[in-house]
Amino acid sequence: MTTAPVQLQRASWPQRADTGAPALAEGDLDRIHRWWRAANYLSVGQIYLLDNPLLRTPLSRDHVKPRLLGHWGTTPGLNFLYAHLNRAISERRQPTVFVTGPGHGGPGLVASTYLEGTYSRVYPEISRDEEGLQRLFKQFSFPGGIPSHVAPETPGSIHEGGELGYALSHAYGAVFDDPDLLAFTVIGDGEAETGPLATSWHSNKFLNPVTDGVVLPVLHLNGYKIANPTVLARIPEEELQELMRGYGHTPHLFTAGFDDETPESYHRRFAELLDTVLDEIAVARAAAAEQGAEHAERPRWPMIVFRTPKGWTGPKTIDGKKTEGSWRSHQVPLASARDTEEHLRDLDDWLRSYRPEELFDEQGRLDADIASLAPPPELAMGALPQANGGSRRIDLRLPDFRQHGVDVQVPGAAVVEPTRVLGAWLREVMRVNPGNFRIFGPDETASNRLQDVYDVTDKQWMAGYEGGDLDAFMGRAGQVMEMLSEHQCQGWLEGYLLTGRHGLMSSYEAFIHIVDSMVNQHAKWLKVTNHIEWRSPVASLNYLLSSHVWRQDHNGFSHQDPGFIDHVVNKKADIIRVYLPPDANTLLSTFDHVLRSKQYINVVVAGKQPNPTWLTMEEAVRHCTRGLGIWDWAGTEQPGTEPDVVLACAGDIPTVEVLAAADLLRQHLPELKVRVVNVVDLMRLQPEGEHPHGLSDRDYDTIFTTSRPVVFAYHGYPWLIHRLAYRRTGHANLHVRGFKEEGTTTTPFDMLMMNDLDRFHLVMDVIDRVPGLASRYASVRQQMQDMRLEARMYAREHGEDLPLVRDWVWPQAAEVDAPPAGMQNSGTGGDNE
Amino acid sequence: MTTAPVQLQRASWPQRADTGAPALAEGDLDRIHRWWRAANYLSVGQIYLLDNPLLRTPLSRDHVKPRLLGHWGTTPGLNFLYAHLNRAISERRQPTVFVTGPGHGGPGLVASTYLEGTYSRVYPEISRDEEGLQRLFKQFSFPGGIPSHVAPETPGSIHEGGELGYALSHAYGAVFDDPDLLAFTVIGDGEAETGPLATSWHSNKFLNPVTDGVVLPVLHLNGYKIANPTVLARIPEEELQELMRGYGHTPHLFTAGFDDETPESYHRRFAELLDTVLDEIAVARAAAAEQGAEHAERPRWPMIVFRTPKGWTGPKTIDGKKTEGSWRSHQVPLASARDTEEHLRDLDDWLRSYRPEELFDEQGRLDADIASLAPPPELAMGALPQANGGSRRIDLRLPDFRQHGVDVQVPGAAVVEPTRVLGAWLREVMRVNPGNFRIFGPDETASNRLQDVYDVTDKQWMAGYEGGDLDAFMGRAGQVMEMLSEHQCQGWLEGYLLTGRHGLMSSYEAFIHIVDSMVNQHAKWLKVTNHIEWRSPVASLNYLLSSHVWRQDHNGFSHQDPGFIDHVVNKKADIIRVYLPPDANTLLSTFDHVLRSKQYINVVVAGKQPNPTWLTMEEAVRHCTRGLGIWDWAGTEQPGTEPDVVLACAGDIPTVEVLAAADLLRQHLPELKVRVVNVVDLMRLQPEGEHPHGLSDRDYDTIFTTSRPVVFAYHGYPWLIHRLAYRRTGHANLHVRGFKEEGTTTTPFDMLMMNDLDRFHLVMDVIDRVPGLASRYASVRQQMQDMRLEARMYAREHGEDLPLVRDWVWPQAAEVDAPPAGMQNSGTGGDNE
Numbered sequence A, B: 001m002t003t004a005p006v007q008l009q010r011a012s013w014p015q016r017a018d019t020g021a022p023a024l025a026e027g028d029l030d031r032i033h034r035w036w037r038a039a040n041y042l043s044v045g046q047i048y049l050l051d052n053p054l055l056r057t058p059l060s061r062d063h064v065k066p067r068l069l070g071h072w073g074t075t076p077g078l079n080f081l082y083a084h085l086n087r088a089i090s091e092r093r094q095p096t097v098f099v100t101g102p103g104h105g106g107p108g109l110v111a112s113t114y115l116e117g118t119y120s121r122v123y124p125e126i127s128r129d130e131e132g133l134q135r136l137f138k139q140f141s142f143p144g145g146i147p148s149h150v151a152p153e154t155p156g157s158i159h160e161g162g163e164l165g166y167a168l169s170h171a172y173g174a175v176f177d178d179p180d181l182l183a184f185t186v187i188g189d190g191e192a193e194t195g196p197l198a199t200s201w202h203s204n205k206f207l208n209p210v211t212d213g214v215v216l217p218v219l220h221l222n223g224y225k226i227a228n229p230t231v232l233a234r235i236p237e238e239e240l241q242e243l244m245r246g247y248g249h250t251p252h253l254f255t256a257g258f259d260d261e262t263p264e265s266y267h268r269r270f271a272e273l274l275d276t277v278l279d280e281i282a283v284a285r286a287a288a289a290e291q292g293a294e295h296a297e298r299p300r301w302p303m304i305v306f307r308t309p310k311g312w313t314g315p316k317t318i319d320g321k322k323t324e325g326s327w328r329s330h331q332v333p334l335a336s337a338r339d340t341e342e343h344l345r346d347l348d349d350w351l352r353s354y355r356p357e358e359l360f361d362e363q364g365r366l367d368a369d370i371a372s373l374a375p376p377p378e379l380a381m382g383a384l385p386q387a388n389g390g391s392r393r394i395d396l397r398l399p400d401f402r403q404h405g406v407d408v409q410v411p412g413a414a415v416v417e418p419t420r421v422l423g424a425w426l427r428e429v430m431r432v433n434p435g436n437f438r439i440f441g442p443d444e445t446a447s448n449r450l451q452d453v454y455d456v457t458d459k460q461w462m463a464g465y466e467g468g469d470l471d472a473f474m475g476r477a478g479q480v481m482e483m484l485s486e487h488q489c490q491g492w493l494e495g496y497l498l499t500g501r502h503g504l505m506s507s508y509e510a511f512i513h514i515v516d517s518m519v520n521q522h523a524k525w526l527k528v529t530n531h532i533e534w535r536s537p538v539a540s541l542n543y544l545l546s547s548h549v550w551r552q553d554h555n556g557f558s559h560q561d562p563g564f565i566d567h568v569v570n571k572k573a574d575i576i577r578v579y580l581p582p583d584a585n586t587l588l589s590t591f592d593h594v595l596r597s598k599q600y601i602n603v604v605v606a607g608k609q610p611n612p613t614w615l616t617m618e619e620a621v622r623h624c625t626r627g628l629g630i631w632d633w634a635g636t637e638q639p640g641t642e643p644d645v646v647l648a649c650a651g652d653i654p655t656v657e658v659l660a661a662a663d664l665l666r667q668h669l670p671e672l673k674v675r676v677v678n679v680v681d682l683m684r685l686q687p688e689g690e691h692p693h694g695l696s697d698r699d700y701d702t703i704f705t706t707s708r709p710v711v712f713a714y715h716g717y718p719w720l721i722h723r724l725a726y727r728r729t730g731h732a733n734l735h736v737r738g739f740k741e742e743g744t745t746t747t748p749f750d751m752l753m754m755n756d757l758d759r760f761h762l763v764m765d766v767i768d769r770v771p772g773l774a775s776r777y778a779s780v781r782q783q784m785q786d787m788r789l790e791a792r793m794y795a796r797e798h799g800e801d802l803p804l805v806r807d808w809v810w811p812q813a814a815e816v817d818a819p820p821a822g823m824q825n826s827g828t829g830g831d832n833e
């Protein structure tokens, strides 16, 4: 899709009076009305017709699709709004993204972008003539055609129809750092009942009126959802207005379609309302610009309540039942149009009620006067560059992460909080990428130890200030977004990425499940766009999951859940990446990688509590590049002989336990040949054919052996490792320890013991699995059991872990410069430091 | 926990004037104040102290816990409210459940239930003396002790601290059908930012003021969350009031703690406010009772904005930084109390500021005058029977489901919509269990074909009515709950179950992921309560997932996701059950089973489109009881010889494909000995040791063989089957087909082909897997490939499936009484029929 970029960076948005546009004339309103009729006609055509797109011959059953799949009810409202916006956009030269909350109204958006000309530019075979119309109709909801909902295939869309609730948060994400952009956001009144949507109104407390664009919410109050009235349509209008004012908006009510008001009259009313509202926005922005970005007050942004009948202009009744203005319009009102003469006749009447012959010429081309309503191509909503965000993505400038590396003399000597180290580098990233990178989090950025970023930016906050240090790190314009809603953060970030920018979301590992379903939708979007040529790649969706399962001993069982990894791994292999860096240096290297990547969902799990650093920066880079590797300094195998056992680990805490177990094995079973393998990139475990990162069988077999027991200490649910590796030759020898859903408020080491992931149990596992050890080392095994008991007893008495465990360090590190005692424990509190 | 049940069923709730309670006197307020001091003292003690609970000796570092884990900030507010409620409950004899939104305030709830006496009744070792106090302090957030958050262990709780957002929906769930119950619901101002909480205010449009109880929301506006101010605390008060009025409430503002007002004064103000508000509720209920349940209007229920400093009564500053009234109070303000003299002194001052010597006697017993504030034991909030819902659970009366069975002459002959059949039985269930069973769903009950229930009940709806048939099936009192919020439905259902009732949630399969994280929390709750003796089992949480992945061909890729099963299977095996009934009769039998069960999460996936019925009712019962079985009528094996291949299936659509494949194999490879196995209870695949339903290896090996290829057609992501079965002997021979994340808007059969789950591909799989077939049946294999091509081409041309495919019926059925053509296709539209 090539359209000239709109070069604006306007000092301010014009009011209509400033644009030189003439007063609204009857001709304008008529043009809008005819556009609307055309859009509705094309929408109905898409839902029902295989052929005969201009009704040049009498409509017959054969012209009707055998399966009628689509949604009519929301469509005329969407078409109405799109038609009116065209005028306003042209007059004001206002770049506008149309966010379709009721994304099931796919036919409407396809019709509107077809009328404006974008559709045929993007898909030339859907030409602007009768043949093109026939293809347009047939392809809709048809095998080999296009989806029934607004989808990645739809030009101008950054918001897929599907799971409802994210229209407003996507819209706000789109306008952050894009002061020219208006997000015209239609919200279904059913959609408005969802939790994510209900809180997303508060986004206006996070929007800077100078440095960000503007969201104009339009509540599409058509009264019904699938089979019920909606709450907001059935509360008194005064209550609805209070709700909107309570959300910080100035509501403007518009009602039409319930009486015999003429089209000219309601179009005039709406056009004037739209002008009023856009002028209000322009005034608010001008006032804010006066105050300056750093001091601007939050405007009470306008919003529109658009109360019109569901299925407006559709059949008033069908089979004697009220249809227009009811939930009966939601999907396909005339379900038997192909099967019964009566419904066919009704369909014919309905289609002809739009008088297509007045809208399209002989060749099937849209009447030129109607077509003139469309904005110039570079401002057409379907062609908005922001809605094909990848096309305007600017790669991040990434400062050298190596400079932030932890100095490691010997493995394990440098004890640091990994996410804090990451935070220092992220600060530099933010410093050099203003307006192109944001961090999103549900009140946990500092808790997750990224607070160094506040050296260079603030948490953006447009609600009130109290003054003093309680407002620390908050500013009217900033690049960190914090609201206590994972949905909101995720929605904002998605909108920000899909319009061409970069970001990351930091969250507690357990609660990231809140956005499971949003991740599904985004993964599906990425998968589909990978096959759409005109969509350019967008920056990856990056998660930093900290406060993870093994360090929620203080918050207890409700905070302990590593299952998000399992969730994402169900999505397409070419979209998903999961990293478990074992220390600060590998975390840095991993993040440098993920911030450069495109079209992925990257999940990075890393602890915020003090943790040894195992690898030098150079080793870390190599290790991350390989994705996994043998740590020969940690093992006892001899070159030239196979090891007796492989101790594998993935995750920071499992790595500590495996190394501690390796240490114990050296002491107690000195002749045992142990290989230690650490996995950073979990996808390496999958077969080559299943995932682009998958190890070849040859590599896998070399590293894990085909015949030796592998004791694998894994961060999450153990069965995931089996699922990834079950095709490998040595799978029968694989024994995985991980989180088996045992937890409570206790000590960190007790958490490990509850799940048999502790060093002592790993030693027992080795003794049990390596042939011949069990009988010979029964006493060592018993010693390990005793250590477990002692550790538990100690914790129950003292409330902290056995010093022997807590203060353990890797032997080499102990020799050099022992890390401070208690390193494993010290930090599990302090979430709001 | 044995307390006398409160026998009320009061005609109306009393106003205070009716109770004969004397006017509020200074003594009452002083008593409240001293209770509050005691509760705060005990809360601080729990967070910090190992010993010296009454400060009888000078406080030393050894008395301080080595790890300080807990949350202070929200606690004094909770304690304040609890103290005041005691008085009101006693006076009005008002059964009240205290729902603690900020559930991290665990110390407060433990302290309050200790003061009222419940805690020691439930846990006698935590006695009401010095020794008990020492144990109370030590156990908190301590290994072997109790969680830091409000948890199942906490008497009086139905709402676990952890993931924030569900306080109000749990509260509403608790009071549905319990007209005596008040749910006093504290909502954190941070929590209020979450999506689920933001929409849950609208629950008041679904509450009947006669047949249900009342929720009194208290917005705990302490201004801060972990490290940020809250949105609602930083918008103008007028805006907040509009928001609350917009949500349908009458807000009452209370502010205290920011100046030097005397305790007597603010306690008086709050006590009076509480009386006002409770009287307002009583008046509203009386008015509604007058109107009658069927005609009552929705009251503008009161709510309280409780604006007090976070960490009220705690240290004003620490290390020179403002602490009381700031986010610094959120967790443990004096983090170094054990490490530095200064913090120890501050802690000592803080503890002594409550003057414990005035609160507890020599023995450490609570002062009798203070203790007299507690309601009588049977009304104590910690002992509320509803909060131990299992104790009052009444098993459902279940009408004989066999009577609703589909008559099956020969397998596959009866084509029905399974969920519709279920709906007819559910109607009978609802008929005989009024007030004890509800159905919850996000606007999808009819879409999922359960609409027969509307013969006996309505969708409960207290927003406006328009009159006429658009209000069909809606009523002010009904047992079906529909709001377009999966969160809300789930939260309501959880609250309903945890207070002792029964229910089910019906949802689209894809969008049930919206509640993934809520399911985690509930699963954890169940797991923990299984080990708490005094908690009686509650009814299972039942899901009916329809509109599933294989029948969302019309809505497209965004609606196609079977991963919820994978999600739940990560939870504890003794909690999780997953059923995939292949037809209507097995669906009935399954549902009879799950509605009888307790303490489980049951996931049932079943289609709503026309589907053959394979088993007679008696066969279905046997099949469901076994959980899986060989369908010998479908196979071609001979008794006495091993089959050549096992065709296994789980899920309604995979079952159709496997049977169609078996049919093709009969025709094309007549000598091949095929065994057909159908799995209803997915957990049967797991090893015995992993899941209580797991098949023994002997049984598994007998059914699936140890050496023959098993081609397994599965409803969901194929790797789940591997994960369940990887330990089985024959695992290497297991080949699973399922959803591999390929989809779009297309025909039903095309969806199957996109994922290689179609009958033709299954036949190809058999040819590929059974040794010796590949070369001999290359031409059959090619024919199958051709059929796939033909089916795809046909779909792309006609928009529906090849008649050969669409109209296929099991040969026996074809002989008898062929089902109507197009049975597989006809119904994928019509979501709002």
Ligand SMILES: Cc1ncc(C[n+]2csc(CCOP(=O)(O)OP(=O)(O)O)c2C)c(N)n1
Pocket (backbone or CB within 6 Å): A073, A074, A102, A104, A162, A163, A164, A165, A187, A188, A189, A190, A191, A192, A194, A220, A222, A223, A224, A225, A226, A230, A310, A330, B442, B443, B484, B486, B511, B514
């Ligand atoms: C989260 C979620 N739950 C359920 C659905 C199923 N669904 C599709 S459309 C719809 C009704 C939408 O109503 P509304 O937002 O009012 O849209 P409109 O009336 O404009 O069609 C529902 C419940 C969904 N898409 N997303």
Ligand SMILES: Cc1ncc(C[n+]2csc(CCOP(=O)(O)OP(=O)(O)O)c2C)c(N)n1
Pocket (backbone or CB within 6 Å): A442, A443, A484, A486, A511, A514, B073, B074, B102, B104, B162, B163, B164, B165, B187, B188, B189, B190, B191, B192, B194, B220, B222, B223, B224, B225, B226, B230, B310, B330
């Ligand atoms: C959904 C969710 N996200 C994040 C958290 C982490 N968290 C725990 S407490 C808290 C702040 C809560 O603030 P508020 O509701 O105001 O409670 P209070 O101030 O009374 O402590 C947060 C963000 C959580 N528990 N749940």
Ligand SMILES: [Mg+2]
Pocket (backbone or CB within 6 Å): A188, A189, A190, A220, A221, A222, A223, A224, A225, A230, A310
């Ligand atoms: Mg609607």
Ligand SMILES: [Mg+2]
Pocket (backbone or CB within 6 Å): B188, B189, B190, B220, B221, B222, B223, B224, B225, B230, B310
């Ligand atoms: Mg708060």
